[in-house]
Amino acid sequence: MAFKFGSFDSICGQGALPVCPLLGTSQGIEPGCYSRNVDLGGTIIFQPGACFIHIIALIMTLIMVLHIRSKYTAVGRKEIALFFYVYAVIELLCLFLDSGIIPTAHVVYPWFTAVHVGFICSIFWILLANGFVGFQFAEDGTPMSLWSLRISAFVVWGVSFFVAIATFNGYASFSYTKPMGLFIVLLVFPIVCVAIYVVSQLILVIRTLDDRWVIGDILFGVGFFTVGAVVLFAFSVTVCDAVEHYIDGLFFFVLCMLLSVMMVYKYWDSITKEDLEFAVGDKGAVWEVKECVVPSSFPPSRLASLPPRLRVFEVVALYLLTRSVSLPPSLSVPCSHLRTPTSRRRTTSLRTEEPEDLSSEEWEETSTTAPNLLEETTEATLPRDRVKATEARAASKGSTTRTHRREVFGTKKERESLLGRIGFSFFDASLPLSFFL
Known part of the structure; x- marks a missing residue:
């Protein structure tokens, strides 16, 4: 099926996205090939390979957040931490939606999927905003910087959540047969945010930094993001048939998204350095003179x-x-x-x-x-x-x-x-x- 702008038919025909059972027809759009299911204690788990990557992503996110929080004086520490918090929420929701723990026929499935769509748009908005933190339009870590980022991210989440749930349930002239609005917020908006972030970071590195090696982190992140999207939207069925349904394109998509997020962390860690003069450790050092050397003639x-x-x-x-x-x-x-x-x-x-x-x-x-x-x-x-x-x-x-x-x-x-x-x-x-x- 040929790709058509504003339509999920070709996309859902290749990869099993959480929104696919809610679009196209009343029965949703079924992919041409998907990975095998696993029976665990009488519960059928869909996409076991992708679920395994989701669990790994949660663990890696925890490690990255702990390291970010340990760099007390790094630029944009709290702003980039919000990015990883939202990513952890997305991975947790994907774990429930992809695995089938929340059945697609359940009444709450559209609402959880709409929340998932909202967080996807929010994380790309946060990534875009973090791209301008280095330019110091507003001092990082201040209430103005943090709350402007949080409020704007919440607004983006609210708009995308409304578009998604209205498309799924047919509210306010939205329809699941013509999901143009959902196509824009779920696919077009993230690509625009990534493009602006990459351009802003290239300008920042070239104009202000002496180290050019961090450009490699940006290129690797863009490469992983692109490869994951291409494999899911173009070669998912081919991969699934080649490995006899053990995994499909969703597995590689989730893996590549994890690697892209890790490259975002690697890039931020490379361009930020700890100011040791003002660094704060987890345990405060106790300065104590246990033995003092004083001449005997000093009463x-x-x-x-x-x-x-x-x-x-x-x-x-x-x-x-x-x-x-x-x-x-x-x-x-x-x-x-x-x-x-x-x-x-x-x-x-x-x-x-x-x-x-x-x-x-x-x-x-x-x-x-x-x-x-x-x-x-x-x-x-x-x-x-x-x-x-x-x-x-x-x-x-x-x-x-x-x-x-x-x-x-x-x-x-x-x-x-x-x-x-x-x-x-x-x-x-x-x-x-x-x-x-």
Whole structure:
């Protein structure tokens, strides 16, 4: 039978689609060849090969959704996840409709088929909308992006559902003998959506991405989609006769659709990268200093006398030293009196020996002058930049640079005593002080 636009006669004559028993005549359109049935516990299962692929598709969809949800900072994560949610619903409905669990003669079969048609149109609309997420017309993941996609997909589902159920039951001048509207929403609309999606993604890859290998994912997806449609609509009877009715074109159609969906996932995964700086894991990491390396000449009483802002710097600097500097065992001691000024405080123990080379007056002078440096040079990013800014202000006030540096930082001996004899100098630190403020 020759193909005719707006008619399902030639299409249903080749492949057993769920809509075929409801079109053409009151008895539907029967395919020329279909796969053998299977008897399971007194229940006849139609299309066992296609049902097996439906189950595999549900499992693969679950795996892909879990991986998508794990990429917390990927672009369009929630939008593409909606695509796979709808695909899972379609596969579940196909499992009931193709297998005959819902008999074609039952009164609810047209309604389930109409819901199935609505979801098919919705998933292609969602695919089309995901093609424009990369262009950032609306920021992905925002309520505007998500709800506009959901509402528009629901509208498409509602329109296609009405066209399908009206065609099946003959409502509002629709007829199952002339299913032109159903032909457009079920066959023409998906092809248009796929074409627009492919063109938009090619433009996106060529104009914005350096990697051209992802074009292969697009081409493979289009290839699988095309092969599945051609095998179902043109060679289903030939395949069925060749394998003695064990499988038919519907088996290859469902398999190719699964591979096309997997290529959509593969393409999205290839063009989106996780931003590790802001990535969130399933289990939050607990940052805890179990053992702190502090020189024996750093008593807790002196730490308590420091102003809070300088105390933050001392705590962080000492913690960084414990993670980057290997010290002899003689200098490694637990620190229980050292508390971090955050909501999560960890207590350790410190030695209580007094320093031999730093008097109480010198300590007080250092603890009172160092915060002035932190307050006066907040615009500097590196310690040496802070020194230059301090020198400029000191020169403008009429004092010598060396004298002002000594007043602010203390002598070299005092600085080394303050942070311990471990090769770390407060003055020559390479980390930006602004990080600790």
